[in-house]
Amino acid sequence: MSLRERLAAGEFTVTAELSPPRGASAAAMLSRAELLRGWVDAVNITDNQGSHVRLSSWAGAAAVKQSGIIEPIMQMTCRDRNRIALQSDLLGAGALGIENLLFMSGDHPKFGDHPGAKPVFDLDSTQLVWTARTLRDEGRLISGKQVDPAPRFFLGAVENPFAPPVEYRARRAAKKIAAGAQFMQTQYVFDVPAFARWMAELGELGVLDRCAILAGVGVIRSARMLDFLASGKVPGVQVPEPVQRRLRGVAPEDVGAEGAKIAAEVIAAVRQIPGVAGVHLLTAGYEKQTPELLRLAGVDRSALIGQAPSGD
Amino acid sequence: MTRTMAGPPPGAPAGPKGRRPVPYRPRLSARLAYLMQRVLRPNAVNRRFGALVERSAAARKLFTAAERVSKEQLFGCRMCGQCALPVTGYSCPMGCPKELRNGPCGGVGPGGACEVYPEKRCVWVVGFERASSQGAADDLRRLQRPVDHRRWGESSWLNYWAGRDDGLWTGDDGLASPPVLGAHE
Numbered sequence: 098m099s100l101r102e103r104l105a106a107g108e109f110t111v112t113a114e115l116s117p118p119r120g121a122s123a124a125a126m127l128s129r130a131e132l133l134r135g136w137v138d139a140v141n142i143t144d145n146q147g148s149h150v151r152l153s154s155w156a157g158a159a160a161v162k163q164s165g166i167i168e169p170i171m172q173m174t175c176r177d178r179n180r181i182a183l184q185s186d187l188l189g190a191g192a193l194g195i196e197n198l199l200f201m202s203g204d205h206p207k208f209g210d211h212p213g214a215k216p217v218f219d220l221d222s223t224q225l226v227w228t229a230r231t232l233r234d235e236g237r238l239i240s241g242k243q244v245d246p247a248p249r250f251f252l253g254a255v256e257n258p259f260a261p262p263v264e265y266r267a268r269r270a271a272k273k274i275a276a277g278a279q280f281m282q283t284q285y286v287f288d289v290p291a292f293a294r295w296m297a298e299l300g301e302l303g304v305l306d307r308c309a310i311l312a313g314v315g316v317i318r319s320a321r322m323l324d325f326l327a328s329g330k331v332p333g334v335q336v337p338e339p340v341q342r343r344l345r346g347v348a349p350e351d352v353g354a355e356g357a358k359i360a361a362e363v364i365a366a367v368r369q370i371p372g373v374a375g376v377h378l379l380t381a382g383y384e385k386q387t388p389e390l391l392r393l394a395g396v397d398r399s400a401l402i403g404q405a406p407s408g409d
Numbered sequence: 410m411t412r413t414m415a416g417p418p419p420g421a422p423a424g425p426k427g428r429r430p431v432p433y434r435p436r437l438s439a440r441l442a443y444l445m446q447r448v449l450r451p452n453a454v455n456r457r458f459g460a461l462v463e464r465s466a467a468a469r470k471l472f473t474a475a476e477r478v479s480k481e482q483l484f485g486c487r488m489c490g491q492c493a494l495p496v497t498g499y500s501c502p503m504g505c506p507k508e509l510r511n512g513p514c515g516g517v518g519p520g521g522a523c524e525v526y527p528e529k530r531c532v533w534v535v536g537f538e539r540a541s542s543q544g545a546a547d548d549l550r551r552l553q554r555p556v557d558h559r560r561w562g563e564s565s566w567l568n569y570w571a572g573r574d575d576g577l578w579t580g581d582d583g584l585a586s587p588p589v590l591g592a593h594e
Contacts, residue, residue, distance in 0.1 A: 175507070176507075180555060201515075202507050202509060202514045202515075203507075204516070205506055205507060205516075205524065205525045207506075207525055216506065216507065218507045218508050218509070219555070219556075219558075220555050221507070221508070221509045221510055221511050221553075222509075222511070222514075223511035223512070223552060223553075224510075224511065224553070224554070224555050224590075227552065227588070227590050228590060230587070231590045231591075234587065237590075237591070239555060239590060239591055240591070241591045255515065256515065257515030257516075257517075260513065260515055260516065260517040260518075260519075261513075261517050261518075261519070261520070261521040261531065261534050262513070262517075262521070262533065262534050262537040262538070264537070264541075265512065265513075265533070265537045265546075265549060268549065268550050268582075269511070269512040269513070269549075271550070271582065271584065272511055272512065272550060272552055272582070272583070274584070275552060275582055275583035275584045275587075275588060276552060276583070276588070277587070284515055302584075303584070304584065329518060329519065332514075332515070332516030332524045333514075333515040333516040333517065333524070335519055
């Protein structure tokens with residue numbers, strides 16, 4: 098079942114992330130993708146994540162698709178390309194058969210390995226979703242010019258329910274859904290009640306039946322990672338006090354195990370929230386952990402193990 | 410090595426901080442800003458006045474300069490020429506380092522700090538507060554169309570009165586029927 102079909106069928110869905118390598122070969126990324134085979138339904142191919150130069154997300158997504166290991170979700174940020182290049186790459190993705198797209202503003206270049214780069218941000222993430230939907234449904238560019246043929250896309254967006262202004266976040270998500278987002282992945286969920294409030298607001302706005310929400314889940318693997326995430330230096334990530342207390346209450350060598358337990362609890366908890374379609378695992382670089390984490394969370398993948406993705 | 414950074418487009422002014430987008434705290438209270446909105450509305454008087462100004466290049470230049478000076482001081486205006494202020498709580502989105510016109514990015518700090526300039530407050534946090542205080546938070550649900558970069562340096566008020574600004578944003582939240590992206594409605 099493809100990602101689109103699985104979400105349409107209301108099956109609990111798991112996505113993850115792979116960041117392409119800094120090098121002119123996708124081989125290393127494909128061997129990491131192997132570790133996820135059967136355990137996740139689709140995988141994000143990040144677009145120069147953190148403003149660090151990597152192999153491009155369209156090439157990475159094409160390589161993953163061609164490998165047949167897993168279904169790719171091609172990420173596209175607004176940081177590096179103007180509307181001409183973005184639309185051109187959308188057509189390119191369509192031609193390569195890459196259907197799942199995920200749009201975001203992107204980290205500012207200041208945080209990356211080329212801080213002197215020109216920040217483009219010609220379109221914002223809502224406008225980019227809107228552009229992709231218009232291209233698919235109306236077969237038109239922003240200019241109004243027709244394209245032939247129009248691409249087939251399944252459109253995704255992201256939201257951070259925990260960043261200020263919190264009261265606006267559901268409405269902002271609804272804008273992206275109005276623009277065309279069919280699935281949405283969130284930033285790390287550590288604060289389940291706050292996430293549930295955001296979900297309830299989406300319900301009140303009446304958008305949950307047109308967009309599948311995947312809750313972002315990450316594992317804090319060490320005291321060092323906890324310090325880093327809690328420092329406030331990672332854009333948009335907050336680790337609530339109770340979670341910090343719990344992780345600091347165990348011996349340093351046990352932080353990883355406790356972190357995995359917390360993540361598994363979050364997965365089990367968000368599953369109970371009406372409207373949650375699945376989880377998005379923010380565990381890039383630690384793909385080996387994924388099976389254990391899903392087992393711990395009681396997510397049954399037995400039907401999928403050993404299966405190649407369909408719909409290719 | 411040569412510098413490859415693009416210079417300002419022709420006719421673009423240097424804003425208070427140069428052309429770089431930096432969050433700016435509005436100097437005009439939300440209440441006064443929304444009152445000003447009533448005065449600046451494209452009514453018959455404003456439309457006629459705008460047309461009159463546009464008849465002479467010198468008058469247009471003078472008017473644009475006056476708009477620039479006042480909006481720079483009040484809102485940190487960078488003269489994008491297509492003012493979004495009426496529907497963003499009079500907090501300018503072009504001061505966002507990512508120039509986001511449809512709401513804040515996911516990197517806003519716990520206290521509302523801008524991700525790129527942590528000593529400044531996110532323009533959207535400020536805008537949401539200001540719009541909410543005036544009962545106008547629903548304006549932030551409208552979808553903002555892409556910026557036309559040819560308009561930098563132009564007078565947004567003249568564009569507004571002449572109707573060249575029509576279609577900058579959608580009439581509602583766009584949920585009832587798919588919003589049209591281009592201005593070619």
